[in-house]
Amino acid sequence: MARATIHDVARTAQVSLATVDRVLNNRGSVAAKSVKKVQDAVARTGYVRDQFAANLSRGNGYRFVFLLPAGQSAFVRKLIAEIARESDLNRKDRVHIDIRSSKTFDPVSQVASLRQIDPETTDCAAVIVSDVPQVRAELTRLRAAGVRIVSLVADVQAEARDIYVGPNNEVAGRMAGQFMGRLIREPVGPVLVIAGSLAARDHAQRLLGFRQVLQNDFSGLTLLPVVEGFDDAARIADLVARTLDAMSPVGIYAIGAGNAGLVAALRRANSAFRPVTIAHESTDATREGLRDGLIDLVIDQDPGRAVTRAVRLMRDMADKQAVPSARGEIPLSVIIKESLS
Amino acid sequence: MARATIHDVARTAQVSLATVDRVLNNRGSVAAKSVKKVQDAVARTGYVRDQFAANLSRGNGYRFVFLLPAGQSAFVRKLIAEIARESDLNRKDRVHIDIRSSKTFDPVSQVASLRQIDPETTDCAAVIVSDVPQVRAELTRLRAAGVRIVSLVADVQAEARDIYVGPNNEVAGRMAGQFMGRLIREPVGPVLVIAGSLAARDHAQRLLGFRQVLQNDFSGLTLLPVVEGFDDAARIADLVARTLDAMSPVGIYAIGAGNAGLVAALRRANSAFRPVTIAHESTDATREGLRDGLIDLVIDQDPGRAVTRAVRLMRDMADKQAVPSARGEIPLSVIIKESLS
DNA sequence: TAAAAAATGATTGGCGTTCCTCATTTTTCG
DNA sequence: CGAAAAATGAGGAACGCCAATCATTTTTTA
The missing domain is CATH 3.40.50.2300 (Response regulator)
Known part of the structure; x- marks a missing residue:
């Protein structure tokens, strides 16, 4: 019942404690057949190093x-x-x-x-x-x-x-795409995508996944040219406001951070119509957006x-x-x- | 830099090791002012018991x-x-x-x-x-x-x-309700809810949350009488098949297990129309359902x-x-x- | 076959606690 | 004030492993 110790291993392997130690911490200077004896003994006794003792000792x-x-x-x-x-x-x-x-x-x-x-x-x-x-x-x-x-x-x-x-960011993008298509009651029209920086691998992968799904399953939705917001709230607010006026997108996908700007712009938008909006990360800004019905869905990595x-x-x-x-x-x-x- | 030990605590508290030990493991027989001295010393030295050593010793x-x-x-x-x-x-x-x-x-x-x-x-x-x-x-x-x-x-x-x-099951139910309402393109009609057993607290709470959202936000959706499937696949398959024929529900919410039956029934259903279906837990059955478009969404607790x-x-x-x-x-x-x- | 090299054994001190025992000191109270 | 009780000190063994050293045995090689 009690767990095996190096002593037990040494005994069943018929070698000395020192040799067991040499094998377990590979300090070298040990014959191949001894190594095997020890390994067998470890298997047979079910020895598992006691990490408490090891750390304490080290x-x-x-x-x-x-x-x-x-x-x-x-x-x-x-x-x-x-x-x-x-x-x-x-x-x-x-x-x-x-x-x-x-x-x-x-x-x-x-x-x-x-x-x-x-x-x-x-x-x-x-x-x-x-x-x-x-x-x-x-x-x-x-x-x-x-x-x-x-x-x-x-x-x-x-x-x-x-x-x-970390999360699988391509999957994250695909999820965003699928929800975008399904949450828009009639999935036809332009969609705005805001990335932080496409040089960031996570952002690029999300975009990739998002695109895949839109192309395959929701061909009525077209992607507006992807803009980079560099996670800057003011810049993003401006961007969103202008796009809302000019293009009336049916959806917005915010890939990166700086979502305080997104929420602000959506709040100020005067149109009765509001695009389905999907963002990343649970933050004060996105939670506020959710609460007030400005953001529909947030994909979060805890x-x-x-x-x-x-x-x-x-x-x-x-x-x-x-x-x-x-x-x-x-x-x-x-x-x-x-x-x- | 090195972490404090009971020796350090004893020294700064100006008491013996034994007293420190008595206080730390409250073995009694120690004067109030000594207790205080030790506690202060612990605070001052930033002492944290070394769990390795403690376990090893114990x-x-x-x-x-x-x-x-x-x-x-x-x-x-x-x-x-x-x-x-x-x-x-x-x-x-x-x-x-x-x-x-x-x-x-x-x-x-x-x-x-x-x-x-x-x-x-x-x-x-x-x-x-x-x-x-x-x-x-x-x-x-x-x-x-x-x-x-x-x-x-x-x-x-x-x-x-x-x-x-564990998860907050009321929230789980609310999420199911919200997605149900939004994923049905036109949220009007009857919704079937299958629970495992309402005596199980998690199931009851999910139902509660689901109901709340439907009543508040999607009054077009009406709940059919909740049925108990006792997580039995065959029973559930039968139940679902009959309800599909008789009531043509626009949505199905499966609260408990036994979803192999749900998937089987949906697969066999001959109608062109398929209700939006939401289930719990990522299992072989639910994943198969998702993959084949029979289940729309699964709420999972890892x-x-x-x-x-x-x-x-x-x-x-x-x-x-x-x-x-x-x-x-x-x-x-x-x-x-x-x-x- | 002797010398060199490699492998092995035996042993030790220490890591930071816990949990003892056995003095010795201090406090309490009749 | 003196005796009993309470508090404290001092010390040691053990937990399982690591990292050494040194002595001894076995194997290799010239």
Whole structure:
């Protein structure tokens, strides 16, 4: 009943404790057949390393870094709050989390921030960065130096990270497309799409998915040229107001942030007719929009969940558990007026 | 930089290690002013108990029990799989999870199962049970004996458990209502609602929320008398087939399980017209329904998330951390054809 | 076959707690 | 004031593993 310890393993393998230790922590200097004996014994006894004892003995715990875009976007603020919470909760388990930031959409700044990460003092880093060559090179360097990399919310090329934690953004776009088509009572007319920046991989993927569905299932809906709002509320408000007047779109899909501008413009619109509007992320602005009937539906990725998942995976990776516990994909949820608390 | 230990606390409090220990683990026999000195020192040093060392020393880890309805419902199967996964993942942290089952919807069997839980050997239990007096009494007894209780997926009266982990089912019903109203191009006509059993608190709450929205926002939609399907596929297939013929409903809301029957009936229906159909839980049956256009939307609660959350909260409670880390509410997600992988 | 190299064994101290026991000191109260 | 009670101090063993060192045995190679 009691769990097996290295002593048990040593005994059933008929080798010394030292040899078991050498195998388990691969310190080398052990014959192939001894390795096998130990591995068999591990299997037979059902030995699982006691992570408490291991950590206690090693002395060091888990040292993680989160690298986020700077700035006051509501989403980032929520992320930071969640990370802080997670940090508190895990302090008793010796988890230390350091939050740093780099300029949004600025690869140069991101590279600089990545350079600041010291492989000696960090086990794992979760980053939100652009998927461009310089950044990838820096990530690869860090990985080679022993820092495990988690790409958060927006993925990068698979070779540059260990795991991605975030939603499937193409699916998000497809969901937006489907709801757009179905929530418009008569799906014919122009649709306005506002992205933050198409250089951001998550935004590009959402657009891709959205387009697919509209083309396939709702050919009556036509896409107006996609505009980039750079997550700036004032700019977006202006954009939306003008498009509403000029084109009378039947739908609006806001891919990125800055939705306070969207809501403001919709509120001011004088027309009796209101386009079906879909946005991303549950924030004050989008919730206000939902509540007042200006936004029909919000596709949300729960930042709390992403953070929890990321920390968990980071712990697993730091524990050198071969198979990280879970997949990093986090589900998307759909919020409508009714689902507001 | 290094984290504070009880030694540090003892030193800054100017008391002995033994006294610190007495205070921290309230073993009594310590003067009020000493208690204060220690508490101040804890605050000043930022001491947080090292859970690794504590567990190692205590020898025992975490002993949890999950009590689920028996039976082969897809949802329960998923739950079991998730619990097993979670159990594996946490084995290295000395978490031992025992899964037991009781007859579905049968309070007598539930009470019997609860009686089997030995307070001596279990720290915490997560249960899916009916919210009836006999069961509540048994839960209360267990809590008094030192077993922390988590109500899972379906809540019970607040006094009978420590925390609820699951979705807000009234909100789920409201979401279903809103989507029902909006996805029907012309929301006028009868709507069929199939519940599992209205004695199940989660089902009753969903119905409540659904009703609210229909009455308020879509008065053109009328509710047919709610039928109970007891999560039995054959029975439900029959029910649906007959209602389709007799009443031509414009919408169907399936509150509970047994959706294989729903899908089968819809597939066989010969009418060109198909009612807007909303169901719960992502299972093989509902996914098949979505894929083939028989179901329009599924409201899902991710069992993996519920289990993860439950285990985490149980660990926190077992650690005697005063404030359990997180709220137990887990988000609902909406699945449509497009969001299928 | 002897010397060098590789593999293995034996042992130790420590990580931060918990949970004891056994003094010793301080406080309380008749 | 003195005896009993309460509070405190001091110390040690244990939990399971890690990271060493040093001695000894086995294997390889010239």
